Amino acid sequence: MENEILLIPDKDDVERNSIADSWIKNGGDVKRIGKFWESPKIDAKKRLTIYGIDTFSLVLAQVLGLKLIEPKDELISTLDFKWIKRKIQILEISKIKETDFPIFIKPVKPKTFKSGIYSDFKSFTKEIRGIEQNEQVIKSNIIEIEGEVRAFILNNEILDLAIYEGNCDLHLAKEFLVDFLQKLTIDLPKTYVIDLGYNQVDGWFVIEFNSSWGAGLNSCNPNKVIAGIREATINY
Structure with missing residues (x-):
């Protein structure tokens, strides 16, 4: 990973630190960034990799003209039922009915509202107050x-x-x-x-x-997964 820089938030984090240590051991440089909405002072000739939470990564990628790849x-x-073992649907908020609850609901557009199990229609409508009724959500039976x-x-x-x-x-x-x-x-x-x-x-x-660029290690070995994290950032 010579001539490559890993960009991570400056806030201390055990998992990110282990990724940074592995990156350095493989010959790369690490830069910790606080003001991720500003273009950092880095060598433009070096390949860049971003690793961090959604807001940090997406904003920084836009600032630097990089592309982050992620699954929709x-x-x-x-997916076939054999792989998910529950009914999962994509639909508009307006199609959610009182009889659906309790149910797991997640926004298709990240961070639009809090993902989770909603016990009743009232708690869900309170959470989505102010959000357009045509916004799409992922509705899943509880498993x-x-x-x-x-x-x-x-x-x-x-x-x-x-x-x-x-x-x-x-x-x-x-x-x-x-x-x-x-x-x-x-x-x-x-x-x-x-x-x-x-x-x-x-x-x-x-x-x-x-996404590989935003997911925590959750006990995975940083030395084994940095290749996946690296490939999640596309440099133009």
Whole structure:
């Protein structure tokens, strides 16, 4: 990673620090940025990689003229039931009915409102006050999660995976994920993060997709996943 710079927030964070340490060990430079809305003083000849939370990464990428690749949130609704084990729909806010609750709801446009399980229609309408009724959301039936696994993917290969919540068998999680990747029919980017869930009734299932440039390690090995993080930033 010589002649390359990793750009991360200046706020101290254990996971980002481990990524930075790994980056440096591989010959790269690291620059911590506070005012991410301003163009930082960096060598324009060097390749840049961004790693951080959504606001930091998206704004900085725009300032620097970089492109961040990420999976579209709505892609999960196109997966076969065998992979998700629950009904997932994309629809407008106006189509949400009182009889739908309790339900998990997530905005298609990131950060439009808080994602989560809403127990009733009243709590949901309070959360979306002021938001246009034609905004699209992801609606999902609630499914029990006894264990969760995160994996970083690059070129349809697993860079690393780790249990980050609950109890489950990592070997079986990998078997499920390998099968999923081999039979993949949706258009995912070359690098992304996938979260898997498990319960004794349904077995393994896909929870969601995330960006490699913004997802936390959640116990994954930084030395194994930095290649995926690097590929998530496109330099022109």
